[in-house]
Amino acid sequence: MNHILYTSSPSRLEISTRDVLRYLNVREPDEELLALVNDCLDEAVKVAQLKAVYVRTNVALSGDKAIFDFMEMESKSLCKFIDGCDEAYVFVATMGIKADMLVNRYLKTDPSRGVIFNAACVSVIEAFCDKLNGYLLKTENSSKRFSPGYGDLKLEYQRELLTHLDSVRKIGVSLTDGCLMVPTKSVSAIIGIK
């Protein structure tokens, strides 16, 4: 299995203030809030250390199972998502641990900034995934991907998936006992190739 590393400089991502506001569920920001959001977004971009590792794999469906070269996942919703694909990309991407450190600090010392900064970080990692997605599918940025935890795809598959992608060593993403990724601003996902 050929692990390939991917990275991008955060300043080249397409992230807008609107994305952050959407994650915050804010529809009508006033001027002060907008300034704070932009400031947090600038800081998030500054601390981002974007890295991803991906593999290309065959995929076959058998009943409710999706069979990849290196593992199987039982999930109706995943099967529906990759129906019609013979191959897929599987990736783990992260914006690095500095973002978590700062989110922690702000939540303890300046909670409103903490919440906004957290949303800014989510926007950064999502934009990075969109870029990687687009790169892999050779299209524009794309958000078509499926992650453990979506639909009926169990979060527990994370363990096997991250082991196969060697994510601890390659990009520093590990799992907690509860199958949550650390750094928390990380995404693992499957992309079908049509």
Added chain:
Amino acid sequence: MNILEKLKRGFLFFDGGMGTLLQERGLLPGEAPEKWNVTNPDIITSIHRAYFEAGANVVTTNTFGANPLKINNVFETVKAAVKNAKSAVFAREQYVALDIGPTGKLLKPLGDLDFEDAVSAFAETVKAGASDCDLIIIETMNDPYELKAAVIAAKENSDLPIFATFVLDESGKTMTGCDIPSMVAMLEGLGVSALGVNCSLGADKLKTFVPQLIEASSLPVIVNPNAGIPCIHDGKTCFDSTPDEFLHHMLEIADMGARVLGGCCGTTPEHIKKITDALKNSEPKPVIKKEYTVVSSYSRACVFSDKCVLIGERINPTGKSKFKAALRENNMDYIISEAVGQEESGAVMLDVNVGLPEIDEIDFLTRAVKEIQSVSSLPLQIDTSNPLALESAMRIYNGKPLVNSVSGKEESIKAVFPLVKKYGGAVIALTLDESGIPETAEGRYEIAKRIVERAEEYGIDRRDIIVDPLCLTVSSDKNAPRVTLDSIRLIKEGLGVKTSLGISNVSFGLPGRDFVTSTFFALALSFGLDAVIMNPYSSEMMKVYYAYNALCGLDPNCGEYIAFASDKKAEIISKDTEISLEKAIVKGLKKDAREITKQLILTTPPLEIVNNYIIPALDSVGDDYEKGKSFLPQLLLSAETANIAFDVVKEAIPKDNNAGMGDIVMATVKGDIHDIGKNIVKVILQNYGYTVHDLGKDVSPETVVEYVKSTGIKLVGLSALMTTTVPSMEETIKQLKAYDPNIKVMVGGAVLNPEYAEMIKADKYAKDAMEGVRYVKSIYN
């Protein structure tokens, strides 16, 4: 000849990669390479032998992932691995290193692995393998904290020399943001025999960081790069380097002064043979001992150099009733805000003292150090006279701490120096002994000299002793300051060590203390003072610091001074527009809220301010929030602003009238590390006057029950974000109800709903912070 003698005489060559070679021989993707120690011992031995034949002096056992967090049968696997490596030895001066890789988990506070659990995991591997090896190599470490756990496990379970290497990314830092000087400071403190870098980057990239390593390290430097890995950077692909290219870079690395050379991922016996052939008749550069005094945190090193090191003194209960109350109430938030406040005011290190007779100092100091390190990257000075508390805090400290303090008393020396030797650290040495504080500079010099000599007997270098010649109060002895100043000069010149002063004492008993303290500070600087324990909130002190640096050529273009002086101006708040306190809270204008409340308190009774201004403002924001007219960030901003107003009001309320509205214990349940939701609810509840006992995240059911037992609080709020962690919420509720069925439990979190909450027997599901407030109100009304 043992490995350390060999290292003294010349280059030491390590082996290269193992994983890729095993894959060529049929190891399946995802299969643990460690298994092959038992199932295919001949193949493992043949690879080790190929490296010895290529000229390597050291092979590393195939135990990179052989720890109990990754595999089941650690003992058997490690034993077999060591045997396989030993079987490959065919000549003298061929050594076997017990290989220890990372656990694959991130330690708390960012991850969920406890420091002591990491130590125990590493200890299992060490116990299984060390007895038959020549050294231990701890490698591929991304996180200084995990590396520290591994070194402690190695030290506590064997006497072998320890080599340690860590991983750098392209910015020259570890994944957790630790730079080279910090890593070197910590590892030297812990007493490893050689240190350096491996993995992640190819030799071409890694070599750019070698000069920094050589510059910082007094120990032999190890460089074991990858052969290079395919990588795509913004659409461009970069590829492996050939053995010849690898050699080219490794020769440069050797020329820079690295003494231990080998390879990591993708390197083969062919790569290693190139190096050993090229260098077998060469002499490495000598290892040069550095004279820096340095302490570190997990991401930054503080070097004692020309500029005086400002150590914030505010985390200390002496003479602070608010601080004492915070300690008694287990209020970590107070300590955290003091840490961040001092950092923002310009402190570069923080003293941490939580000694009060009625609290468990061992437990509290350890937790305080952990909590402060979770929000601030400043190196810490651990300040306690309790040796058990000192050991506990030094052990879990992430980095190389400064210890405050040792004295010339034999009892103190015997308590403190063994800990410094074991865990690493620099120490403040007070010039007093069994007969007290000498009245002359010469007398203090003699004590300093004896402490330095005793330190060296323990194997602690004098660069790690920072002498505090003590300053007594000028109001009781007019000559005291002069003696202190003379002592600084005498000790620096005579012993070649750094000096520090706890400076505030000089002005004790005088009015306008800041003027006296800061003038004495200026004098002490001119006598060469290297560090000062001081109040960073004192603008008189900060003025002296910045102006002195500018005047003495330590601040090029007076840049720092200018930034400091301009910042002062910016603090003046414009009072052009008249706004009400209510509006300030609604708009989240923190500075205005403080000023307006200060004005208001002069004319309005405190309770009236709360009831007529603050609470209505909060209610109006809360109302808008629930109607979808304002949003979470605004709600929080208003809450924080109201808190500032509250603080001003509280100062005006007599203490016994200051009782809270009620108490609630809050925690994010075991297994869950996402605590944003809980933190939001906490801020809002505090705003409405409730006292929140925040137990943090990843909290076990037992901890919650214990806390409830010890405090008698009957209301608990729990949060969980993931479906995988709801069972631990259920368990927590079960245990709470078993202890006392009258305890009320409120729950919240992304995956919960009212039905689910009922199923796990919670008393209340709160969909957001405001609903939480309403429920708590209903309990306490």
